[in-house]
Amino acid sequence: MLVYSTTSQTDGQRRKEDAAHWVALTDARALLPDEQKQLDDWLQADTRNLGAFVQAKSIYHALDYRSGQHITAPVPTPSPSLARRHFLTAACAAGVAALVAPKAITEHFSLRHRGRQAPQRYEWHGNQITVDARSGAYFSSTQHHDAILIADGRIGLQIQRHPLHVTVGTMWLGSKKADFDISVQGSDVIVALYSGALNWKSPDKSLKLTSPNILLFSQESKSFPVLVGKQTLPDDDAFARKAWRNGQIIMNNYTLTEAVNEFNRYSDVQCQIASPPLAQRRLSGSFSLLKLHDFAQAAALLLNCKIRQEKNTILFYS
Template identity: 35%
Template sequence: MTDIGRPVLFPRFGGGRHSRTDQASQWVAMRDRRTLMPDEQARFDRWLQADSRNLGAYVRAQAIYRTLNYTAPVAAAPALMTDPDRKAARIHGRRRVLVGAAAACAVGLTGQSVPPDQVFLLRRDHEAPRRYRWRGATLTLDALSAAYVPDTGRVGHAIRFLSGRIGVQATDRPIHLSAGPLLMQATHADFDLAIDDGRAALIAYAGTIAVSVGSTNMLLKGPAFYHLPPAPSLAMNTALRPLSPADILSDRAWRDAQAVLNDTRLADAAAQFNRYSRTRIMIESDRIARSRVTGSFDLLRPVEFARSVQKLLRCRLSETGDRIVLA
């Protein structure tokens, strides 16, 4: 499990007890804990008005504090599976899903009861996806992605997915995953979860994933593609697109840093490559950008891809530093 580093000793980086940043942080903490008493409020107002930089320091500290928030799922409903689903689960040998779901609810996966002893932040930059082993499962974290992962074997502690894309191959031990208000739990399942612009998508390659948001619960079965709306109207708004074997092959390819393009717009293909490298592919012609490409490529080799495109489309290619320009 990747560890981002050891905690440092606590220096007084704030510039001293009375620095503006220190004072602002104290006010943020006080107001976070409780409502100010009248005399405290008066003192706070005087401090804000004494210097506009005080207000600025306070707002900045407040913004930093808020940006650290992770929006946890709301309290889960008593059951994650309906009666028909339980029968279906028994028929398909998915008892463990039911047991896992019930256990998850019992310990309060919303995180209100027992936080883990330690939490790691897994992050990927413009770089190759990376695989991790966690509680018997294989996690693949995509470029430009991040997740909090608890370092504990205790049942019920969820991976808190922040952004980007994560692939999960769960075995017989239940995996719990939350993404904002969404809460997922699965065993013997293989799926990707992607968050883009606040919208979540679940690509279920195999198995069944129990998903809840608010009081709405669903079982999402693979192979299929699902849109997951943030609001608790899951049953009504979830879109379903079945996945063919070819779809599974191409959709999963990112885990091996591969792009399987099938009549894909060049602009979209270039955007995929730009995710994994600091070398950026720029397309200066709308006509070329709309061209379609098919083939399997290494996402970590954008130059090779660009040269293939150049030969295919007979366009101009120039390389300048970290830019590849197709025109």
Template identity: 50%
Template structure:
């Protein structure tokens, strides 16, 4: 008997996810439909990922300009009654051993364009920072706060209630913790600045302590593994967290690493003409949204030249 190809299987999963997202937005799901959706989500962790991804695309193109962006700081509270809220079963089903919460409030915060400063939210007393080109899905009830990281980098200070965090197949739980979580290629990077968290690995719970950076593998539906970890010093932690305040701090950093930081925020990309120049070191504090200040500083400090082309800024000697 022929087995479906991974490509065909992925397309069907995507189509199923799109169907459920659109249906849940159009009307309330019946009890049978709700049970069918939960069963589908529980059948495969990839179904949850497809559902959250479909939700992010739907809401990014969906005709909804969330009221979150108009508040300062914006609060993750329900939008007006003109739009239905998505049910939380998608996220809840992604955590083994968690039952489906009742009376939930769901939101998707997405920073899908460049040239955006990180945005701050208050979510049930917890402080959340969403970086540019990043997205996360938040679900909460009286007993559970769940965040599903979809893309990019998210910072969180858990101040009141325990929260469950999911990034691809990695599942974490924490209370009174301060951390950043970043999806980078085939890796998930957790920077834990304060407090402790639990890494929920199958039936085992591993306690991970601050201040440390943890690198996890992240390949499709394969169980994540801890690749490496190292201690965060006080200075390094301050540099790591600077993005939350719209700053990039360079401490004897290579020009290449500095350029990579700025390129996350702009459609216009910085390029370096030679390997030798890319390894030159630079220090300083820069505003994320003032790339011209950065370019001028590099030119002065390193004695190099710059050339502006269409959507390119080239550093050369």
């Protein structure tokens, strides 16, 4: 049986309440100078504070609240802010591990994308960022560098002009020029490094990661990430791996399971496979990630199987 410290629980609850307060306040209006200093001091006092702030901000945006930082408006009365703060406090899970906050944050925002949409591409300070469906990240910038905290999902990064720091849980990566994808799958982090180089730092060592390689990190039952796998990435495989950025999937001898797992990210209609032997059958081809029914019909022909749709499910069966 696990026994939790009452003090730890109290600190965690207070951290969530503080994070909800700051998120609601920064959305309502521009902070006064002394308030901005209080926020900066709070973020720097404990890395868990920024984690809680990021989590609250992500929930805030996921619920489709609209930021008021670019809108001139009177200061709201305490009641809506207080209600929103209590709602955020109740909604926040444990804060994700986060990077140490820079002394002066000049720009910050969150991006979270749900299913049923193509990956979204942005240009941020000369760098290209592609955010996949069902992914979330927090962005901040200072005069010297940009920083991204990835909460979940998959994000593609083409760093060309401005140095960028990336944090996933307790894992830190930095680069001045690189092209790579980061995928978060539970406690595993997969980095597909297509070109350039990344600097990886952990509490006990640092390492320069070179391209082209696929790197697998694990954060399970560890206080810091561990590099558990590395393999060379051929040009053809790199081209297929990056296809998602353009809303495509290029399958080269995929199992049916691998294919439907990818399509299931982008649709409320979910694919299921009736039998293990069928799940391991293989197919190749190129499809739009948003055209699930085209894929299902083509897969049925290629694998000589049948499909049946019931409500929000497409079933593959022999």
